[in-house]
Amino acid sequence: MANTYSQLNIHCVFAVKGRENIIAKNFRDDLHRYMSGILKNDGSYPLAVGGWKDHVHVFFELPVTMSVAKQMQMLKASASTWINSNKLVTGKFSWQEGYAAFSYSRSQRDTVIKYIMNQEEHHKQKTFKEEYLELLKKFEIPYDEKYLFEFYD
Numbered sequence: 001m002a003n004t005y006s007q008l009n010i011h012c013v014f015a016v017k018g019r020e021n022i023i024a025k026n027f028r029d030d031l032h033r034y035m036s037g038i039l040k041n042d043g044s045y046p047l048a049v050g051g052w053k054d055h056v057h058v059f060f061e062l063p064v065t066m067s068v069a070k071q072m073q074m075l076k077a078s079a080s081t082w083i084n085s086n087k088l089v090t091g092k093f094s095w096q097e098g099y100a101a102f103s104y105s106r107s108q109r110d111t112v113i114k115y116i117m118n119q120e121e122h123h124k125q126k127t128f129k130e131e132y133l134e135l136l137k138k139f140e141i142p143y144d145e146k147y148l149f150e151f152y153d
Contacts, residue, residue, distance in 0.1 A: 008062040009047070011112055012072055013055060013132065014099035021053035022089045031079065031088075032056070038078045044071055047109060048116040052123045057116040059109075068101050098147075100132065102139050 016022060023031060028051070035058060036046040045061035056079075062071060076095045083093040104112050115122070122131070136143050 004064050006064045007106060008064075009059070009104045009106065009109060009112075010062045010068055010071075011057065011059045011102045011104060011116075012068070012099050013057050013135065014072070014076060015055040015096045015128065017094045017096045019054050019096070019128075022093070023051065023053050023056070024088075027083075027086075027088045031083065034082050035075060035079050038075050039071070042066065042071060042074055048113040050116040050119045052119045052128065055128050057119065059104075059112050059116055072099050072101070100135060100141075102135065 032049040032051070035056065036049045039046040039049075039058065039060050043063045043066060045063075046058070047061065048059040049056070051057050058075065060071075062068060076099075080094050083089060126134075132148070
């Protein structure tokens with residue numbers, strides 16, 4: 001009987017609904033740890049979870065039994081529920097629809113992990129919109145401006 005072997009390194013990026021800067025420093029690290037736990041509980045292997053006030057980056061090994069779409073649906077729903085049930089923001093928290101997903105080889109993992117874990121410093125130089133569009137262009141992903149996240153300058 002043959003086994004199935006894989007190494008699917010996936011980097012996903014998604015934003016807070018309305019692009020509000022509400023992922024505050026007082027709970028940001030806890031949120032990232034919680035999301036790492038969700039990934040692990042879902043059978044993915046978390047490599048890095050980080051982000052800034054209005055968005056999150058997750059980098060994980062995806063098992064062959066899970067689709068990226070299903071993992072992102074479960075991760076975003078669980079994180080929203082956690083934020084709302086702990087009353088970490090005023091009003092109801094939710095994520096914008098959609099996300100971007102990119103795949104990397106094993107040899108690129110350290111670079112991606114460092115990039116994600118250095119988001120605070122990174123966003124002193126570059127906006128989320130600049131970062132997001134740069135990733136789409138780097139991976140040669142065609143996009144229509146009207147279907148991107150809501151960006152506010």
